[in-house]
Amino acid sequence: MEQIPAPIWTLTAGIVVTLISFWVGQHHGLLPEQASEQAPLVDNFFNIMLTIGTALFLVVQGAILLFVIRYRRRPGDEGDGLPIEENLPLEVFWTAIPALIVIFLGIYSVDIFQRMGGLNPGDHTLHTMHTPEQAVAVVAEAPSKTTSDATALLAAAPTPEIGIGASPDVQGKAPDVVVDVTGMQYAWIFTYPDSGIVSGELHIPVGKDVQLNLSARDVIHSFWVPQFRLKQDAIPGVPTELRFKATKVGTYPVICAELCGGYHGAMRTQVIVHTPEDFEAWRTQNQVTATAPVISSLSDRHIEEIGVTPQLVAQVEAMTHHHSPDKL
Numbered sequence: 001m002e003q004i005p006a007p008i009w010t011l012t013a014g015i016v017v018t019l020i021s022f023w024v025g026q027h028h029g030l031l032p033e034q035a036s037e038q039a040p041l042v043d044n045f046f047n048i049m050l051t052i053g054t055a056l057f058l059v060v061q062g063a064i065l066l067f068v069i070r071y072r073r074r075p076g077d078e079g080d081g082l083p084i085e086e087n088l089p090l091e092v093f094w095t096a097i098p099a100l101i102v103i104f105l106g107i108y109s110v111d112i113f114q115r116m117g118g119l120n121p122g123d124h125t126l127h128t129m130h131t132p133e134q135a136v137a138v139v140a141e142a143p144s145k146t147t148s149d150a151t152a153l154l155a156a157a158p159t160p161e162i163g164i165g166a167s168p169d170v171q172g173k174a175p176d177v178v179v180d181v182t183g184m185q186y187a188w189i190f191t192y193p194d195s196g197i198v199s200g201e202l203h204i205p206v207g208k209d210v211q212l213n214l215s216a217r218d219v220i221h222s223f224w225v226p227q228f229r230l231k232q233d234a235i236p237g238v239p240t241e242l243r244f245k246a247t248k249v250g251t252y253p254v255i256c257a258e259l260c261g262g263y264h265g266a267m268r269t270q271v272i273v274h275t276p277e278d279f280e281a282w283r284t285q286n287q288v289t290a291t292a293p294v295i296s297s298l299s300d301r302h303i304e305e306i307g308v309t310p311q312l313v314a315q316v317e318a319m320t321h322h323h324s325p326d327k328l
């Protein structure tokens with residue numbers, strides 16, 4: 001090592017660390033599959049952070065190892081270390097580099113959040129289309145209650161104040177599917193305002209713009225689908241939205257990610273992403289049986305241990321239907 005000039009092996013070490021870091025950033029395998037339009041955005045950001053983190057880890061741990069071995073105390077060496085105090089250029093360097101990295105990550109994260117729709121909850125270009133009175137009129141004129149009335153249903157519902165709203169490509173457009181989601185100790189209840197279906201599982205079509213209107217009945221819950229890379233709190237009294245497009249047909253877990261009481265760990269269900277045809281079939285089938293699906297999807301454990309009874313579900317249904325066209 002003494003024969004090789006320091007700049008050469010520093011450069012070589014830098015190239016090796018860079019290559020390893022980029023490889024780790026792309027091949028870590030730490031994340032579940034991507035099943036929403038937002039997932040690749042979040043993952044790109046995570047991969048960049050992991051690349052930087054890997055490089056820092058290798059540089060710091062590598063330097064420690066190198067110094068421990070190379071500058072260890074030799075037998076018979078009783079002297080003190082070199083009296084080094086202060087190195088201004090070095091200190092400026094190791095302050096400036098992390099500062100630049102943090103500023104870059106901050107700006108990039110805001111950009112990602114904006115592309116996910118995070119800066120646009122309650123798409124105001126959409127909601128200002130109708131006053132509540134106009135919305136009532138629109139709904140009254142359209143008793144057929146098809147999905148094309150989603151705009152009217154949205155306008156009639158309280159405007160979401162927080163959450164993930166329309167991403168730039170669907171801004172100003174009504175969502176394809178609207179689902180009211182109620183979190184309560186200890187279950188998620190999904191109500192479809194345009195068809196009256198109540199379900200214990202979330203059913204949505206793939207590739208469609210879905211808007212969830214989140215609310216909580218008792219305490220704060222958090223709606224999390226890891227495969228969608230989306231997590232949104234449901235807070236009592238605060239209308240919240242979560243708007244996204246699922247990109248992959250399949251069944252994924254829905255997890256409550258906010259400690260909400262004794263059976264918080266059991267507050268799980270699933271989201272079933274259908275092909276558009278299967279979704280229509282599911283809707284037609286369940287529209288007929290009205291509230292049967294949620295009751296059948298509640299397990300004995302839900303009813304006996306957790307206390308989520310069909311009666312409670314009926315109450316929630318009545319509550320979430322306060323803006324239903326039927327009652328106007």
Ligand SMILES: [Cu+2]
Pocket residue numbers: 183184185186220221222256257258259260264267
């Ligand atoms: Cu919960």
